[in-house]
Amino acid sequence: MKSAVLKVLSGVVAVMVACNVYAQASDAAAGGQTATAGAKAEKKANRQLGHKVRAALAKAKGLDVSSINVRAKDGAVTLSGTVPDQGQIDLAGDTAKGVAGVASVSNKLNVQQQ
Numbered sequence: 001m002k003s004a005v006l007k008v009l010s011g012v013v014a015v016m017v018a019c020n021v022y023a024q025a026s027d028a029a030a031g032g033q034t035a036t037a038g039a040k041a042e043k044k045a046n047r048q049l050g051h052k053v054r055a056a057l058a059k060a061k062g063l064d065v066s067s068i069n070v071r072a073k074d075g076a077v078t079l080s081g082t083v084p085d086q087g088q089i090d091l092a093g094d095t096a097k098g099v100a101g102v103a104s105v106s107n108k109l110n111v112q113q114q
Contacts, residue, residue, distance in 0.1 A: 046072045053077055053099050060095045063088050068109065070096075075103030082112035 050072040057065045068081040077096050083089055093107040 042074075046074070049075070049077070049099075049101050053096050053102065056095050056099050057092055060091060063091050063095070065092075067112075068092060072102075075101060076106065077102050077104070078106040078108060080108040082110050084111070084113065086111055 050070045053072065054065070054070045057063060057068060057070070064083055068079060068083065071078045071080070077099075079092055079096060083092065089107060089109045089111065092109055093105050096102060096105045096107075
């Protein structure tokens with residue numbers, strides 16, 4: 001009789017442990033999906049900010065944007081590439097700073113005569 005009760009009791013304990021392990025695995029997977037969605041949203045926001053800055057640079061009078069690269073990450077914008085004169089470097093930096101959502105600008109533009 002004792003052995004039958006022990007077998008039933010051990011079976012119940014095994015089922016409870018298995019259910020608990022399964023529930024934790026499911027919670028961990030759901031947390032991973034949330035992190036992935038957050039990363040995708042962040043990339044999208046960075047891409048949108050980069051496009052806004054690029055559009056503002058294209059609208060600026062007297063600025064040759066053909067060799068300017070724009071990278072954005074968490075409000076920090078990096079301008080790289082070449083322009084024909086120093087005045088365009090300053091204009092590009094000032095224009096980028098004026099775009100909504102830009103927290104800082106790292107201006108790595110160089111002068112290259114064309």
